[in-house]
Amino acid sequence: MTFRKKLAAAAEQLGCEVTQDAVRRACRQRADSICGEIGHDLLPAERLEALANHFSVEFHVADTSQALDAHISRLARQGDTGFALRRQRFEQELLAAILRRREPSASDRRFVALIDARGHKKHMAFFSKTHEVAHPALEPQLQFEFRDETKRRDEWERFVDQVGAANVFAGEPWDLAVRQAAKDGLTIHSFETVRRNVAPEASLTAIALAAANTLGRALFVVWSGLATSRANPKPALRILTVTPSDIAADAKAFLPTNFRVPSTSPLAIAFSTKADASGNESLQEWRDSKGATLGEHGIWTSASPRNDGVLGIIVPAPARRPTRRPR
């Protein structure tokens, strides 16, 4: 089934236009209604549980290989063998999978989602749950006992990511916390406060992106570390991963990976001083090995050293009043 057909199926069951915006809005309205039956001040984790309950999704989170194997074996012995065939894929980049129980008892939830929270995947576990709950919400055909092969799968999975996050990172406590973060400045510290107060289960990356989406802001979460390039074999601080908010992605705003971080950037300052740093900078200072720059774009950067790298939040201009200027 193509992306367009899946979108049309979702729109039909939601009673809305066949556009991504309309389907997202309708999903969110339905999520608000479902959560509202429980309470009007639910935290994101409670919203997730309310939605999982409504769509009959049971979560199993595996933080060790033994736990993963135990979940898979137990379900297989009950006749639900789907995950047993996915075991090898979990050793690659598979983060989560959801199956429909073949013969649920009266008291069983219909769907089972297995979340791989081993190692580096642990930080994505909460977001994976929001994603998996969004599938039965968006795809009425999942009630049938078949699995379709989706063309343009990446595009649909990105859409499911957006819907899942919008459904869960919502509600009054979330909105209040995010508005406060906006007043305090969209920094790592303000996002840590949001996480601590309303969503401790989620990763900082998920919080920052969800907050940006709630505010309708373009934002990038970047991870920097020492790396080399073909032109420069000596390790230098470079952008390793870039994750844009929905607005940034829709605007096709772009930060290249493996780009060398200039010494004037708060990212470099945080890396060398091992202390948080933030400030305005211009992408004109970012130059590649041939001297070409990323253009005359102002950005606000908030950086925090983590393990052997630096986590950064980058917000495009308008420029913000700096709390600390890079030297």
Next chain:
Amino acid sequence: MSAEQSTGPRIRQRRIEIGLTQQTLAQLADISVGFVSEIEKGKRNPSGRVLLRIASALRTTTDWVLRGVEPERGVASQHVLIPPELSEAARQAGLSYTATVSVLKAYRQVVAERGGEPEHAPSPDEWLDMYRTLRRYIEG
């Protein structure tokens, strides 16, 4: 378990069915053991939020806890279309029809994933590998 049973006894029966003590259920649902006991005896009504936590801890839905509602069952496929690659694998390995359909159903049971490389249509060898992975579950 019938719909005529009330919430408290349903909670108790499900708790026992999945092997939880009242203490464990209390911990998972973030309520006191005394509260669990009173709910199971029908002496207290949990709030919506508490009910949600209880349902989650019992791996069931609030609908079932409150009303003993059976889950909707999807419309079963009338015909099982076996891909030609699986047919070839079944022929090579001498698989029974039941075993062949079991492998196909297991493959299709996962309805969505997050992350992971896109899958291609399995080859006969890949279908055979799947059968070998599942053999102990299919053949008991």
